[in-house]
Amino acid sequence: MSLKADVVPVVDQQLPGPNAAGASDLPANLVAVVNAYGANTRLMGSGSTAHVGAWDRVGTALSWEFSGAAGKYRLEAEVAAAGEAALGVACDSTKSVAKIAPTGGLEDYRVVALGVVTLGAAAEHNLELKSQGKTWSEVRLRRVRLVPVQ
Secondary structure, eight states: OOOOOSSOOOOOOOOOOOOTTSOEEEEGGGOEEEOOTTOOOEEESOGGGOEEEEEOSTTOEEEEEEEOOSEEEEEEEEEEESSOEEEEEEETTEEEEEEEOOOSSTTOOEEEEEEEEEEOSSSEEEEEEEEESSOOOOEEEEEEEEEEOO
16 A cells, blocks of 8 residues: 655644643653763653653663743653762743752652743743763653742
């Protein structure tokens, strides 16, 4: 069987966006992973157990594209961490560093605050979290959430 078309197909990508309360959930299964040299960070599991795992090297970045209204948002992440870790956070014009404290192990997930980001007027945005620092303990991530600051 073959299919022949005289036009180029157009794919309309549906970006995650805010819920009725204005918060945006960015789950692990929508992440783009850019591994540092020699790293093997990847999506593991599926459904409600999906998480970014083997995130154990400095320089590996996770990014999400999403839609959202302009304004200030509290950034939260559901993570499990074996030790202390530092994340570079970049979203629109916001650039900062967030610290993650150990959660009790790689199976012990907690919601941690990563700071406040400001979304510009554009309808589409990109959030990047990048492992950094001289030392990095493995972190697992289930989701990131942006909650409007009142």
